Amino acid sequence: MDYRKKETTVVVSQKEISAGIFDLRVRTQAAAYCVPGQFAGIFPPSDSRMLMRPISICEANAESGEIRFVYRVAGEGTKLISALKEGDTAELLSVLGNGFPLDAAEGKKVAVMGGGIGIPPMLYTAKKLAGKTAETEIYLGYRNNDTFLASEFTPYGTVNVVSEDGSTAYKGNVLDALKERGFKPEVIFACGPMPMLRAIKRYAEEAGCIAYISLEERMACGVGACLGCVAKTVNKDEHSHVNNTRVCTEGPVFDSREVEI
Amino acid sequence: MDTRVSIAGVELKNPVMTASGTFGSGMEYGRFVDLNRLGAIVTKGVASVPWPGNPTPRVTETPSGMLNAIGLQNPGIDVFVERDLAFLKDYDVPVIVNVCGKTVEEYLEVVERLGDTSVAMLEINVSCPNVKEGAIAFGQKADALFHITEEIKKKAKQPVVMKLSPNVTDITEMAKAAEAAGADAISLINTITGMKIDVAKRKFVLANKTGGLSGPAIRPVAVRMVYQCAHAVSIPIIGMGGIATAEDALEFIMAGATAVSVGAVNFANPYATVEVIEGMERYLQDTHTETIRELIGCVDR
Ligand SMILES: Cc1cc2nc3c(=O)[nH]c(=O)nc-3n(C[C@H](O)[C@H](O)[C@H](O)COP(=O)(O)OP(=O)(O)OC[C@H]3O[C@@H](n4cnc5c(N)ncnc54)[C@H](O)[C@@H]3O)c2cc1C
Ligand SMILES: Cc1cc2nc3c(=O)[nH]c(=O)nc-3n(C[C@H](O)[C@H](O)[C@H](O)COP(=O)(O)O)c2cc1C
Ligand code: FES
Numbered sequence: 188m189d190y191r192k193k194e195t196t197v198v199v200s201q202k203e204i205s206a207g208i209f210d211l212r213v214r215t216q217a218a219a220y221c222v223p224g225q226f227a228g229i230f231p232p233s234d235s236r237m238l239m240r241p242i243s244i245c246e247a248n249a250e251s252g253e254i255r256f257v258y259r260v261a262g263e264g265t266k267l268i269s270a271l272k273e274g275d276t277a278e279l280l281s282v283l284g285n286g287f288p289l290d291a292a293e294g295k296k297v298a299v300m301g302g303g304i305g306i307p308p309m310l311y312t313a314k315k316l317a318g319k320t321a322e323t324e325i326y327l328g329y330r331n332n333d334t335f336l337a338s339e340f341t342p343y344g345t346v347n348v349v350s351e352d353g354s355t356a357y358k359g360n361v362l363d364a365l366k367e368r369g370f371k372p373e374v375i376f377a378c379g380p381m382p383m384l385r386a387i388k389r390y391a392e393e394a395g396c397i398a399y400i401s402l403e404e405r406m407a408c409g410v411g412a413c414l415g416c417v418a419k420t421v422n423k424d425e426h427s428h429v430n431n432t433r434v435c436t437e438g439p440v441f442d443s444r445e446v447e448i
Numbered sequence: 449m450d451t452r453v454s455i456a457g458v459e460l461k462n463p464v465m466t467a468s469g470t471f472g473s474g475m476e477y478g479r480f481v482d483l484n485r486l487g488a489i490v491t492k493g494v495a496s497v498p499w500p501g502n503p504t505p506r507v508t509e510t511p512s513g514m515l516n517a518i519g520l521q522n523p524g525i526d527v528f529v530e531r532d533l534a535f536l537k538d539y540d541v542p543v544i545v546n547v548c549g550k551t552v553e554e555y556l557e558v559v560e561r562l563g564d565t566s567v568a569m570l571e572i573n574v575s576c577p578n579v580k581e582g583a584i585a586f587g588q589k590a591d592a593l594f595h596i597t598e599e600i601k602k603k604a605k606q607p608v609v610m611k612l613s614p615n616v617t618d619i620t621e622m623a624k625a626a627e628a629a630g631a632d633a634i635s636l637i638n639t640i641t642g643m644k645i646d647v648a649k650r651k652f653v654l655a656n657k658t659g660g661l662s663g664p665a666i667r668p669v670a671v672r673m674v675y676q677c678a679h680a681v682s683i684p685i686i687g688m689g690g691i692a693t694a695e696d697a698l699e700f701i702m703a704g705a706t707a708v709s710v711g712a713v714n715f716a717n718p719y720a721t722v723e724v725i726e727g728m729e730r731y732l733q734d735t736h737t738e739t740i741r742e743l744i745g746c747v748d749r
Contacts (some may be wrong), residue, residue: 238509338563405505408715412472415507416523427523429500
């Protein structure tokens, strides 16, 4: 069963794990219903901010009833959210979006790729893929040696840390590292900045593998009602039949062949 | 306690509707609220053929509000009738279909197509600021509004609500033109044209450059316009603009609206519609008011 509510949750903890990157944990029954790649809307604690901030689920634990988010302070809304302390309440709209199709990885060689602030959802993804795949290689792209979350991926596959400035094991982007290692995935799961996702889409087409990519778009409702968050699709979309599909509902995860990015 | 109101002969359980474009056709918010509780459901604008809408970004937040430039993305009347109206048949709630078009003929096509359906009323969107052709052009000139209203009234089998734009010098001129052409009711306000610039990027935030402002930020403007129109025409008014609570809704009713719509606030609080209804019921009880109808336009009495 899926879960969809707007509710007042309690902040279990929040800390700054790296410069401007926050780790927020809240308690909600929604934790038992999450799939990697799904997200929640966190409302900034302010009466004059009416829209939720879409933030991916970085981990969800059904037993403890906790959801973890790792996010970057990007503007006023996330700044307000970053001031929440243990015991405070946080308004949450969850669970949103479709999530990664983990079954597509069954018995396959899989690359889990995350770039920058697209890395948090890949932690949950890698964790849930553990034991399902034939082989999992994890590629994490950073700007420099500020490699937040990277060490947490170790139990779930071979971790390759890539940085633009070459201060980690691999220099360049996640695909450079994949090619350098000669890894030939059958399935890719990815989240990150648009240029990275475009490159992965192209790579998957050339290499003949399947890539599931998680897209970002500005959102208002988060539930499919406003049509604010659309992505261009190759085929007619389910909702409006105009090749514009809702990222919040039909996404954020898409088969890279289905979207024009 | 009696929350019933009627508009052009259509009986509503209560005066609380959804604002077009903020509630889809109810499917998405049916998971949050019991759609049967609503006074009416007003659906997203529908045209004679599918419209792709504008490029993204289409939405952004502003203080106590938001800008949108969706550009009326919709699946066209055929899919709408087969899917959305079929879905709504299972609910005991009047359906008001918001109609858009680029030419008078396009509006008429949708209006005629809806003639033999169970739809309770038609709301004609001549006030969307986010599409280049048609739409708002009909809503910013009194003679154009008169003409399209008259044409639609000739063909419509259901009562016709003309939805007015606040982006005019004198909204009462528009209200009077709609009434004179035979409109059964008017609804207002649609969004107020706005703009937001990303200072870091030195670019417009919205791909469309401009967008329509909605949410609590516009409420005082909307209440004022409803009040003015209530004095200019005698047809019923559906008031909207930033309604978040029962008190907000009552402001519109006291200013002269017979019914109200909850719009962008659904995004902030998906339970808002039913909370407004419940708050209204409490208000009637607490103030020993027998019927909500006593409150319509009561500020002048
Ligand atoms: C499905 C999805 C998952 C996401 N997951 C994460 C995550 O796990 N960690 C993380 O740090 N960030 C994530 N983001 C991006 C995050 O939503 C934005 O950084 C955040 O909304 C910025 O809000 P703000 O008020 O601080 O910024 P402002 O720029 O002040 O925001 C103004 C408005 O624009 C919207 N907005 C601004 N940037 C973005 C953006 N990149 N994407 C969508 N909306 C935006 C805001 O929500 C707000 O409505 C995700 C975005 C999406 C769509
Ligand atoms: C995302 C969005 C989409 C909208 N789409 C339509 C539409 O299709 N037709 C229409 O007549 N009005 C549309 N509107 C305007 C609303 O129905 C309403 O008139 C306006 O937003 C003011 O009310 P509010 O402040 O409560 O949202 C839209 C508004 C929003 C925010
Ligand atoms: S954010 Fe409203 S449809 Fe996706």
